[in-house]
Amino acid sequence: MAQRIAVIPGDGIGKEVMPEGVRALTAAAERFGIEIELTDFDFASCDYYAEHGQMLPDDWFDRLKDFDALFYGAVGWPETVPDHVSLWGSLLQFRRRFDQYVNLRPCKLLPGVKSPLADRRPGDIDFYVVRENTEGEYSSVGGKMFEGTEREVVIQETVMTRHGTDRVLRFAYELAQSRPRKKLTSATKSNGIAITMPWWDERVKAMGANYPEVSVDQFHIDILTANFVMHPDWFDVVVASNLFGDILSDLGPACTGTIGVAPSANINPEGTFPSLFEPVHGSAPDIAGKGIANPIGQIWSAAMMLEHLGHQEAADAIVAAFEAVLAEGDKAVMTPDVGGTGTTEGLGRAIAARI
Amino acid sequence: MAQRIAVIPGDGIGKEVMPEGVRALTAAAERFGIEIELTDFDFASCDYYAEHGQMLPDDWFDRLKDFDALFYGAVGWPETVPDHVSLWGSLLQFRRRFDQYVNLRPCKLLPGVKSPLADRRPGDIDFYVVRENTEGEYSSVGGKMFEGTEREVVIQETVMTRHGTDRVLRFAYELAQSRPRKKLTSATKSNGIAITMPWWDERVKAMGANYPEVSVDQFHIDILTANFVMHPDWFDVVVASNLFGDILSDLGPACTGTIGVAPSANINPEGTFPSLFEPVHGSAPDIAGKGIANPIGQIWSAAMMLEHLGHQEAADAIVAAFEAVLAEGDKAVMTPDVGGTGTTEGLGRAIAARI
Ligand SMILES: CC(C)[C@H](C(=O)O)[C@@H](O)C(=O)O
Ligand SMILES: CC(C)[C@H](C(=O)O)[C@@H](O)C(=O)O
Numbered sequence: 001m002a003q004r005i006a007v008i009p010g011d012g013i014g015k016e017v018m019p020e021g022v023r024a025l026t027a028a029a030e031r032f033g034i035e036i037e038l039t040d041f042d043f044a045s046c047d048y049y050a051e052h053g054q055m056l057p058d059d060w061f062d063r064l065k066d067f068d069a070l071f072y073g074a075v076g077w078p079e080t081v082p083d084h085v086s087l088w089g090s091l092l093q094f095r096r097r098f099d100q101y102v103n104l105r106p107c108k109l110l111p112g113v114k115s116p117l118a119d120r121r122p123g124d125i126d127f128y129v130v131r132e133n134t135e136g137e138y139s140s141v142g143g144k145m146f147e148g149t150e151r152e153v154v155i156q157e158t159v160m161t162r163h164g165t166d167r168v169l170r171f172a173y174e175l176a177q178s179r180p181r182k183k184l185t186s187a188t189k190s191n192g193i194a195i196t197m198p199w200w201d202e203r204v205k206a207m208g209a210n211y212p213e214v215s216v217d218q219f220h221i222d223i224l225t226a227n228f229v230m231h232p233d234w235f236d237v238v239v240a241s242n243l244f245g246d247i248l249s250d251l252g253p254a255c256t257g258t259i260g261v262a263p264s265a266n267i268n269p270e271g272t273f274p275s276l277f278e279p280v281h282g283s284a285p286d287i288a289g290k291g292i293a294n295p296i297g298q299i300w301s302a303a304m305m306l307e308h309l310g311h312q313e314a315a316d317a318i319v320a321a322f323e324a325v326l327a328e329g330d331k332a333v334m335t336p337d338v339g340g341t342g343t344t345e346g347l348g349r350a351i352a353a354r355i
Numbered sequence: 356m357a358q359r360i361a362v363i364p365g366d367g368i369g370k371e372v373m374p375e376g377v378r379a380l381t382a383a384a385e386r387f388g389i390e391i392e393l394t395d396f397d398f399a400s401c402d403y404y405a406e407h408g409q410m411l412p413d414d415w416f417d418r419l420k421d422f423d424a425l426f427y428g429a430v431g432w433p434e435t436v437p438d439h440v441s442l443w444g445s446l447l448q449f450r451r452r453f454d455q456y457v458n459l460r461p462c463k464l465l466p467g468v469k470s471p472l473a474d475r476r477p478g479d480i481d482f483y484v485v486r487e488n489t490e491g492e493y494s495s496v497g498g499k500m501f502e503g504t505e506r507e508v509v510i511q512e513t514v515m516t517r518h519g520t521d522r523v524l525r526f527a528y529e530l531a532q533s534r535p536r537k538k539l540t541s542a543t544k545s546n547g548i549a550i551t552m553p554w555w556d557e558r559v560k561a562m563g564a565n566y567p568e569v570s571v572d573q574f575h576i577d578i579l580t581a582n583f584v585m586h587p588d589w590f591d592v593v594v595a596s597n598l599f600g601d602i603l604s605d606l607g608p609a610c611t612g613t614i615g616v617a618p619s620a621n622i623n624p625e626g627t628f629p630s631l632f633e634p635v636h637g638s639a640p641d642i643a644g645k646g647i648a649n650p651i652g653q654i655w656s657a658a659m660m661l662e663h664l665g666h667q668e669a670a671d672a673i674v675a676a677f678e679a680v681l682a683e684g685d686k687a688v689m690t691p692d693v694g695g696t697g698t699t700e701g702l703g704r705a706i707a708a709r710i
Contacts, residue, residue: 076546083546083575084553092547116584118473142512142550152517156550157497162507191431191438192447192601195497195511198439220438222601223637225580226609229471246547246577247602254581282578 002035003309006067006274010045010090012283013293013344014073020295020348021071024321025302027355028314034306039067044090046077055081055089061097065273069305070094072278073298077285088140091278095133098273100266101164102171103131103245104304105280107232107252107262112326113338115257117229125256127235130172131245133266135164136196138242160196160241162203169207171269172239176214179236184208186218187240187248200241224248228255253280258337260294261322263301265308277305294335295348296322321354357390358664361422361629365400365445367638368648368699369428375650375703376426379676380657382710383669389661394422399445401432410436410444416452420628424660425449427633428653432640443495446633450488453628455621456519457526458486458600459659460635462587462607462617467681468693470612472584480611482590485527486600488621490519491551493597515551515596517558524562526624527594531569538591539563541573542599555596579603583610608635613692615649616677618656620663632660649690650703651677676709 005025009018022038029036041063042048049055055075057063064070075090076083094100109115109125142156176184186204190197201218208216219227221244227234228251240248253262262280279297287293299322307315325333325347333350334340360380364373377393384391396418397403398411410430412418419425430445431438449455464470464480497511531539541559545552556573563571574582576599582589583606595603608617617635634652642648654677662670680688680702688705689695 082553084549087546088549114473116472118469118471138547138549140549144550144554150517154515154551154554156513156548158511158513160509162505189598189601191442192493193511193598194439194443194493194495195499196509198437199499199509222605223614225602225606226614229584229606229609243544243548246544247580250577251580251584251606254584259578259581 002037003068004037004039004066005305006041006064006070007038008041008044008070009073010075010283011047011077012074012285012288013281014075014283016288016291016293016344017279017295017298018073020344020351021298021302023348023352024299024318024355025071025306027352028302028306028318031317031355032311032314034311034314044072044075046075046081046086049081049086049089055086056093065098067274068309070274070276071302071305072276074279074281074283076283079285092138094276095266098268098276099134100268100273100276101132101134101168102267102269103133103249104265104267105129105131105249105252105262107249107256109256110261110326111323112329113257113261115255117232117255120232125232127252128175128237129245129249129252130168130175130237130239131249132164132168132240132242134242136160136242158196160200165200165203166207169203169239172237173207173211173214176237177211181236182214183236184214184216185224185235185238186216187221187224187238187244188218189221189244191220204239221247225251228252249280258294259297260335260337261296261300263297263304265301265304267308275308277301277308291343291345292336293344294337295344296351299348299351317355322351324354325350357392358423359392359394359421360660361396361419361425362393363396363399363425364428365430365638366402366432367429367640367643368636369430369638371643371646371648371699372634372650372653373428375699375706376653376657378703378707379654379673379710380426380661382707383657383661383673386672386710387666387669389666389669399427399430401430401436401441404436404441404444410441411448420453422629423664425629425631426657426660427631429634429636429638431638434640447493449631450621453623453631454489455623455628455631456487456489456523457622457624458488458604459620459622460484460486460604460607460617462604462611464611465616465681466678467684468612468616470610472587472610475587480587482607483530483592484600484604484607485523485530485592485594486604487519487523487595487597489597491515491597513551515555520555520558521562524558524594527592528562528566528569531592532566534591536591537569539569539571540579540590540593541571542576542579542593542595542603543573544576544599546575559594576602580606583607604635613649614652615690615692616651616655618652618659620656620659622663630663632656632663646698646700647691648699649692650699651706654703654706672710677706679709680705
């Protein structure tokens with residue numbers, strides 16, 4: 001039976017990197033005899049909003065829920081739609097309604113990519129950020145009082161549940177247990193954020209009782225970001241709340257040279273709903289339209305999608321292909337963020353040719 | 356009239372770096388004929404808690420409120436007192452009750468200090484983080500429901516006010532305006548934190564109307580942390596909410612080589628209450644007792660205190676002294692975090708001798 005994949009390019013460079021993601025996906029599927037069926041959608045983009053006054057059609061849930069996976073580009077075009085409107089109207093809906101409660105993001109220093117950190121080589125940085133993806137600081141609860149006056153007060157509530165916290169912690173512990181170093185780091189801020197975060201620490205500890213082989217430490221988010229820069233080799237699996245995970249999964253890839261290559265998997269581990277795969281980078285209005293965005297974030301996301309769908313070999317072939325092209329480092333092929341003069345399409349074709 | 360300064364070492368390495376801060380302060384005061392009167396306090400420490408069951412005596416406010424400044428070390432000893440108890444019982448009280456609504460933190464790459472970033476030299480990194488210091492994400496409002504059961508829900512409210520936000524923005528704009536580059540960067544997350552942060556963006560924009568010479572940009576906190584690593588030279592003055600400022604002011608100094616040298620000023624600009632000066636680093640239980648903590652964060656904080664009290668020359672002399680000692684880079688004098696084998700006291704004495 002064919003794997004049914006929804007293809008949603010979104011905005012900005014999302015529309016430029018998606019064709020390269022699809023090219024790699026198709027090449028890997030052909031090579032390994034995987035039947036895939038791609039369906040394109042133009043919604044979940046600001047262009048769609050311009051036409052329809054909303055980011056998604058009313059029946060989006062039913063139209064997407066039976067796909068095996070969602071392959072997403074990037075969303076946001078603040079010139080025409082405020083970011084909170086476009087994001088809460090699309091990506092954040094998908095994560096929540098499809099209960100994709102794990103956001104899994106590898107941070108790996110790749111051959112051929114220059115790290116902004118001094119003296120770091122491939123192998124030195126290789127960890128996962130496991131981010132809670134449905135609740136926490138990203139809440140829709142709160143409001144304003146005395147609006148527009150000097151007395152104005154604005155409140156936003158962070159909401160954490162045991163259900164929501166324990167399940168992502170379990171995923172993180174399982175992942176740590178499966179890796180050679182078996183090390184888990186928890187991102188906290190229990191010294192300052194004194195209600196939710198001490199409770200988060202307790203849940204981390206409680207879940208740890210089930211995983212005696214996993215060694216656990218924790219850092220407050222301020223010094224943790226500092227340690228990502230000073231000691232990226234300390235980390236194996238890092239588990240974090242929605243906001244802290246968002247921060248760490250941009251900072252981590254930045255330490256590996258470019259966020260242009262970083263992928264992410266928004267996973268519903270039970271498979272009740274489709275999982276979503278997208279690059280970590282956004283729609284990047286500053287470089288959109290120039291054809292120079294790095295497509296590897298999108299391509300690597302295709303590999304994570306294939307792995308999730310059970311096609312490990314095909315996933316490995318994609319990763320091996322972009323690693324080889326990066327290691328070669330042909331300046332005419334590399335995009336500017338990795339030190340070359342190449343284009344999105346050129347780099348995408350070079351990688352597909354290797355698959 | 357003598358400047359009356361309260362000296363509060365706190366916990367861990369706070370007790371080790373404070374004598375060096377006092378040594379530098381005294382040396383500068385002597386050289387420039389400034390009369391100072393130091394009063395030591397043992398409260399606001401976990402040792403005090405062990406004896407009294409609380410971090411502060413009941414009359415702390417009255418005992419401290421008439422000082423010209425508070426000189427603080429570091430607080431926290433999680434082995435005996437949970438961090439949220441020790442911090443909310445001391446430092447966070449001072450900031451709030453003395454309305455120290457600006458937390459000012461310079462990030463500067465100093466001569467002789469090796470940055471973890473590749474190819475960065477002194478002069479490349481030189482900016483201020485202006486952090487809101489009394490409200491926002493550090494709130495005491497919230498609670499738990501269905502505690503201890505599977506249905507447990509934990510809520511913590513972020514509270515921002517126009518009063519609290521506008522005054523720190525004004526300070527940041529004024530600072531940017533006074534600097535050659537006149538550039539302000541706002542830390543936001545208005546795409547995800549959809550109630551408070553879009554409102555923060557509006558206040559940044561509104562305040563900007565009063566400062567037409569200042570150029571303003573904004574980044575979401577995730578990509579902003581990435582840019583601290585990839586492009587630290589982009590920044591001049593960065594203004595941020597309490598939590599985001601906390602993160603950025605650890606990450607920034609980490610990019611300049613060590614958080615051991617970073618100072619901070621918790622300022623009540625109106626002078627209604629004393630301002631508080633402390634290093635950015637914490638009590639560092641992992642190295643406490645070894646006598647190897649870098650005292651420069653505490654010493655630089657003394658310089659910020661003297662500047663705040665109107666003694667610019669004395670402040671400059673302290674900064675010039677530690678810059679000279681760092682530039683010399685005598686391994687026997689430098690502490691381990693800056694590549695040497697020296698001690699807290701040795702480095703402190705070398706700096707005082709230069710003043
Ligand atoms: C110790 C802690 C509560 C404090 C804070 O988060 O404000 C510290 O990290 C700081 O930056 O001064
Ligand atoms: C676009 C934004 C809402 C989103 C997030 O904060 O989750 C993005 O930064 C990400 O990391 O996927």
